[in-house]
Amino acid sequence: MTPPSGPARPSEPTGPSRTGNTPEEPTTVSAPLQVFGVEDPAADCIADSAGGITFDLDAPGVPDAPGDWSAALVLRRRGSDEEAEEFRLPLAPNGDGRLRAVLPSTVALPEGRWDVYVACADAEPRRLVPGLADLRSLVDRRPGPSTSPLAVRIPYATKHGNLSLRSWLRGPHAEAGDLRPGTRGLTGRGRLYRVQDPAAWLAGAVVEARLRRDPDVVVTTPAGAVTAEGADAQDFTFTLDFAEPAGHWQGGLDVWDLWLRGAGGTETARIARILDDIADKKQIFTYPAQDVAAPYAPAQVGPYYTADNDLAIRIDERPPAAG
CATH class of the missing domain: 2.60.40.10 (Immunoglobulins)
Structure with missing residues (x-):
């Protein structure tokens, strides 16, 4: 699978996350074990x-x-x-x-x-230290x-x-698939796992965009069934209009986390991409930001994967034109 191209995104903003991000490890290691020799064991x-x-x-x-x-x-x-x-x-x-x-x-x-x-x-x-890694069973x-x-x-x-x-460790889980950001919004496709009846769960389901700095602010859009060849009852699609989250933007950087809420509104699943062999998607799956005429000021909006491989969108100020 060839990841989408586009400019690298800036670092993820600080703030609450589902699992809690931690800093990279210290470089200190303990004394060698004689049975493994003087080299770092792999x-x-x-x-x-x-x-x-x-x-x-x-x-x-x-x-x-x-x-x-x-x-x-x-x-x-x-x-x-x-x-x-x-x-x-x-x-x-x-x-x-x-x-x-x-x-x-x-x-x-x-x-x-x-x-x-x-x-x-x-x-x-x-x-x-890492030796050989056989991760072929994780691909797709x-x-x-x-x-x-x-x-x-x-x-x-x-x-x-x-x-x-x-x-x-997730259940239910909504696996993100193809993402197509456009000038008006984000169209995405996904697949639902770990529910008893996926068709019933998805009937009337919605995708929620939750503003990270104020979780009470939520924008919703319907999640529909996929009609493409090869799709089944676990597949869903959605289109999120950028104008709605952009209407809440008041300058600076805003992050909206994307969730799938099932029929009846009782269960939710974080939309994420974890079912492959790539541990960190953030710097690999990158998407171009789209210009949006937000009420507050000209802005840019685009999807990205967080440090936990969860799907989110970010809204920030549009940089001034070159020259």
């Missing part, structure tokens, strides 16, 4: 289509008998020191001097960024029918070269 990752991850580590000289070895893969949630925000997965010899740990899709790993460590005996856990992923929360985990390399895991 982990190969294999993702499965259900949301599970398998980690394989090189550990030359370890015994092949599981009873003779004790180690763990440690996942620590970024920005939290609480014991509850740590998961330990047993590491066991997998033959050929390798150790394996498995994170099943059935483990309810809370949303966030999880730094990956290896713990050996009484030594301090040590950060892992289409989860099967279920009402349980959707588990998504994507391993990635941090800016310091260490291994981390991005986790989402």
Whole structure:
């Protein structure tokens, strides 16, 4: 899939988010573990289509008998020191001097960024670096029918070269598809997951744009069924007129978060793009801003993906013409 082109967007504004963004990790690492040698230990990752991850580590000289070895893969949630925000997965010899740990899709790993460590005996856990990553099963992923929360985990390399895991746990979930921003508004397509009856849920559904600085301000637009070839009862489409959010703009930067509200108005799903192998969409899927004649002043409006891969639109002042 080729991401849409367009100028890079400025950094996401500060403010409340669904999961709480945390800063990038510190560069400090603990002392080396002798069993892994003097180099930083690396982990190969294999993702499965259900949301599970398998980690394989090189550990030359370890015994092949599981009873003779004790180690763990440690996942620590970024920005939290609480014991509850740590998961330990047993590491066991997998033959050929390798150790394996498995994170099943059935483990309810809370949303966030999880730094990956290896713990050996009484030594301090040590950060892992990325090895090979087989994420082919995540490309254009289409989860099967279920009402349980959707588990998504994507391993990635941090800016310091260490291994981390991005986790989402959502239900219901509205997966964003094609987006077409135009001079009048944003036309989008999506697919609904993790509801009992998607057709009934979408009948009369609306897309809500919620003003982040004042969540009581909401703009709605109908969400209709997709009639294109290959579409089914889970697919939906919408068109959001930029004039409505622009009418609330009073200068500066405004962000509107997009949600899908089901029939009856009781359940909502954040519109996001998480069902692929790209951990951070923000700098990859970029869209051109559109000029809007807002009542307050000339403005620019356009969609973007947040640091959590949620879909939002932003309204800002139109830059002065060059020259």
